[in-house]
Amino acid sequence: MQIEHGGALDRAMERFGGAVADWIDLSTGINPEVFPLPLIGPEIWNRLPDEKLLVSAFRAAKDYYSMANEAEIVAAPGTQSLIQMMPELVTRGEVAIVGPTYQEHERSFLQAGWMVSNCACIEDIPQSAKIAVIVNPNNPDGRIAAKDDLLDLAKAMDSKGGFLVVDEAFADPHPESSVAEHAGKGGLIILKSFGKFFGLGGLRLGFALSTLDIAQTLKLRLGPWAVSGPALAIAVHAFSDRGRLAAYTERLRFRRALLANVLAEAGLVEIGGTMLFSLVELMQAHRLHEELCRQHVLTRKFGYAPQWLRFGLPLDEIAADILRQRLTKAQGRINS
């Protein structure tokens, strides 16, 4: 199963030329602004990440995610590594994935020999599924499941000895969508990506919020020092600096409004999205993807939905202006 990931700028450059600086890469859902980094002292680089640092990061994360005290939290080098562990938590069986959605979930279960049922909505999840997976808000369409539905589902999965995975990779700027305050309840695993909202995709940091049992299993699988000291130090800093967080979120909103404007001016119809990306629908989405590549703008197309194109956020007004110009050129070539 070949997955066309965002972040494939290298391959686009090979085919369409240009240097990194020539391109506007809108192919991922990562905030293009790196959250202002703290000074990282030599001891953080030098020493194995110790218990104290981990505890600080967990305390800050619990507060930031509004978790209950009794909920457990596990840190991993990116949510991806947690996604790959989900199939190992119960004996092999059937997993229901509500989609279309982020494809690494399916790949992970297939690789582990599970049977995958792709479901269009929660109601379609078969009784036979041991695990259910919902990305919330969903990627790429931004669909948000009702909290009560998620909690009911988690309870139902728990009563079968299974669980529900809620992947909240894009939930940070949509706190109202999150079920993190319910973490710790049976049958519920919540995955949190640090890199997307905080613009730190290169850092590799993700969290699982869960019951004690599941957390212990995940920690054992991850082993000691799974996450880097700099990642933990940066997380403590980012989670705790509420003033800076508010300003950073404000800039994200502005960026999202810039994108919405550019798309509207180009006559593109947003059919979904989150604060971190927009999904547009048009007849010739793949053609537009290619013409935008020729203009050195990388967007995200979908093999399973040839009418969809996902746009990540331009960094600032300059990037938005360039995007506007290039989008016009690309559309001109299609219409000529």
Added chain:
Amino acid sequence: MQIEHGGALDRAMERFGGAVADWIDLSTGINPEVFPLPLIGPEIWNRLPDEKLLVSAFRAAKDYYSMANEAEIVAAPGTQSLIQMMPELVTRGEVAIVGPTYQEHERSFLQAGWMVSNCACIEDIPQSAKIAVIVNPNNPDGRIAAKDDLLDLAKAMDSKGGFLVVDEAFADPHPESSVAEHAGKGGLIILKSFGKFFGLGGLRLGFALSTLDIAQTLKLRLGPWAVSGPALAIAVHAFSDRGRLAAYTERLRFRRALLANVLAEAGLVEIGGTMLFSLVELMQAHRLHEELCRQHVLTRKFGYAPQWLRFGLPLDEIAADILRQRLTKAQGRINS
């Protein structure tokens, strides 16, 4: 199985008081000098680590480790995560570990349900073992296995459908001990720790050098983006800057000589070690460990060898002087 790890400064501080700045932590084999870091651009923090960065790191690593072109290399968030994958590469059976040595190998195999045979030397490895593990130079005694013996063993393990793991965590400043130039041969997996020699234990970066088959399995298990962008960028920089590397190695030698002097002056007998640590033997090693803790010097003791104490390197002459004074005091308390 509770393993007393190096780096347990937090626990020592809880028991013996003092702030971090009051302590000299010699409990790990990590070079206390962080290798001079390059500027890490925002794009390295922001973007998912891409193929190009990975390829640059692999190229630099292959050159630095003197690997053959046909050998494969896999990057992981620390050697620890690779150690935990070793039991999964062949069906469960018996593993022979030449020891006493770094205990995470045994723990990893026990956790995966393997039978562990602890062997005193290569000759003692039973025919029934599917996997053999040798840390070379060994931790904590610094013993170095002959290259031919290692290569013969790898060949023998291969012919049984198994393999030999050579953990070269401390081999960087002992390149003559390394079998990395033979990586790619059947039955041989070499583990390389980036953090120890380069003083970057917090970074979490390790490599496995192996055949194509094994590399593919490890890569699949690790999944995409297992290693952070900053870690890869720092590795490219550190591996490639030969002038800085030579000066850095020179400072390491100086540091090691400082430690040897302090130990000799204190009448402690070095029975082994590497460029990154020294192992001394004395009747009251645990007592000295405790008295040193009271002086806020953390060393490494061993439950299985109560006569051993391992000393990591003091950063500089100032640290060496403080160590000298505190060692004298600690010995005075024992002898009084």
